[in-house]
Amino acid sequence: MVYDVIIAGSGPAGSMAAFVCAKAGLEVLLIDKVRFPRNKPCGGALSVRSQQVLQSVGISLPPEIIDQVISGIEFMGPDLKPFVARTTQPLAKIVRRSLFDDYLARQAAAAGAQFIDNCPVVRLETSTDGVVCHTNQGKFSGQLLIGADGAASRVARITGLRGPEKSDEIGIALEVDVPLSDQVWNTFLNPSILVVWMLNIPYGYFWAFPRKMSLSLGLGGMATGFKNMRNLLKGIAQMFTTQKGLPSFALHGIRGHMLPLFKHQRPITSNRVLLTGDAAGFVDTFSGQGIYYALESGLLAAQAVINVIKQNQDPSKSLDQYSQLVQLRFGEELRCSYSVARFIHSRVHGFIQTGRRLKSFGKVIFDLASGNTDYYQIIHNPLRFSVSLFVHELQHRIHRRT
Ligand SMILES: Cc1cc2nc3c(=O)[nH]c(=O)nc-3n(C[C@H](O)[C@H](O)[C@H](O)COP(=O)(O)OP(=O)(O)OC[C@H]3O[C@@H](n4cnc5c(N)ncnc54)[C@H](O)[C@@H]3O)c2cc1C
Structure with a gap:
């Protein structure tokens, strides 16, 4: 046939x-x-x-x-001061x-x-x-x-x-599933928040994504940027455990996978x-x-x-x-996502500081996740993006005062 x-x-x-x-x-x-x-x-x-x-x-x-419905992202940069950008509507579902x-x-x-x-x-x-x-x-x-x-x-x-592929077109990511009891979940973590820590990882970040009874922990970025990726993941996971006050856990079954970088x-x-x-x-x-x-x-x-x-x-x-x-x-x-990654990763501290200050940062994230805007539109029409951001920032502040 x-x-x-x-x-x-x-x-x-x-x-x-x-x-x-x-x-x-x-x-x-x-x-x-x-x-x-x-x-x-x-x-x-x-x-x-x-x-x-x-x-x-x-x-x-x-x-x-569907394991969880997400309505915010906790960001943290090299200054180790986390903040949460919330969205008014669900941003993603975790499957x-x-x-x-x-x-x-x-x-x-x-x-x-x-x-x-x-x-x-x-x-x-x-x-x-x-x-x-x-x-x-x-x-x-x-x-x-x-x-x-x-x-x-x-x-x-x-x-x-x-x-x-050229070395700057190959990404790599490690991921591990960490089982957590319901009680640990509800005491220490918010199941509607993604954790994204940008700790000077070349073109990448550490993440902790909530699942039903476990966490997906991982680390990804440009393949050439890592010396010992497993140890780095274990180190940051330890930091995560301490910061959230979680009981310590071992990382069993870490798996790696290639991630194409779209240059x-x-x-x-x-x-x-x-x-x-x-x-x-x-x-x-x-x-x-x-x-x-x-x-x-x-x-x-x-x-x-x-x-x-x-x-x-x-x-x-x-x-x-x-x-x-x-x-x-x-x-x-x-x-444009490649240029955005290059731009932001060379200014992580500034990016995190700006995100922390902007009340409408959650809206920018939602607009990107829903396709209301994209990197191309932002880069090629910065004036329009800035005006819309300014208007939302103003609305947010006026709304807070009244
Ligand atoms: C650690 C990690 C975390 C990620 N997290 C996210 C995330 O949270 N959200 C998101 O949107 N994206 C995420 N991604 C990216 C996302 O996983 C991929 O972009 C997505 O899976 C691509 O789907 P696909 O169907 O193209 O390929 P895949 O999902 O990889 O499926 C390819 C299939 O092809 C099969 N296959 C391979 N070789 C052969 C062959 N020779 N013959 C027949 N079949 C073959 C494989 O078994 C596989 O089932 C992540 C990637 C990684 C590595």
Whole structure:
């Protein structure tokens, strides 16, 4: 059988693409290297924008997948004086990636995609007519292939779309889940607040994200910036324990994962292959967020595939349109995220001081998380951004006085 589309990787990018293609009536094969449900090192913060993309295709998350609802961020800089920026509306939901990714893959299967896990792509043959995907469970043929196989994408490498990255384009993050009892939670921590400490970590930060009965602790940044990342994570975690008055805990099962840093847009299509999500390098260099870009690019790639199969559109034209749409939707914003990371990390102290003083800092964070604004708009129209900030600051202060 020749599938309309084969999708390699069933993280958020792959499952979203599979769901949309299957809903449109295409013959879809979704495969993943490992057995599902699988864990993926991740903070699991699902921004407002990510939730909006899911809603736009009719996927709603059942309550058991959502660990916490977030409405503020505790920041701390090298001066070790934390402050909390609160938002008036929920900023993000925290999900457990094992459950979230499994749920999305099952949604794609329920929509009609054939889902095979424990099935890594090992080799590819591409031609102008189609793609043959060799896996440990045999070979599969398709008209098109979506590479959604994550940061170390084999599809991207085999097709030559990604070569060896430059050292300033590779990020790395370590994550560990720390179980905490309910009592400890309620006494020492606020489950609606994310902790983000920017302690002169190159292009990165330490985080503590609340889960239902545990904390996701982690550390991420530019790969070349770390000498002994594990020890650094343990040291900062110890500091966190002391600062919050928590009973001390050991860090078991620390896992690392590559994180692409988006310095510039690279080719994301070639000869019947489209890259999405981390495989295409779509991660916000400043915040480290990638789930939104994975979902959005999965959706756009699906629409390009549907145009080829259903509208009989010329594949090369449709693939070009995919690249253009990505560029239009978030390409500039991602490119700016690199400049923003470079700018802020060279002035962490100033950034933290400004954030602490601004009463409307929470609103800026919410606007970024919900897509009301983005780095590109802020950088390219600083006057508009400053005026809107000034107005909100004024409103906030007047409101406080009355
Ligand atoms: C520690 C850490 C914390 C993070 N925290 C956040 C956060 O809080 N919020 C946020 O928005 N983003 C976060 N990110 C980024 C986010 O995890 C990624 O951007 C997101 O998972 C990308 O989704 P994806 O579908 O492109 O790839 P992935 O989720 O990585 O999925 C890729 C899938 O492809 C499969 N695969 C790999 N190779 C093959 C192969 N050869 N054949 C078949 N299948 C294959 C893998 O098994 C995997 O299931 C974090 C990243 C890290 C490393």
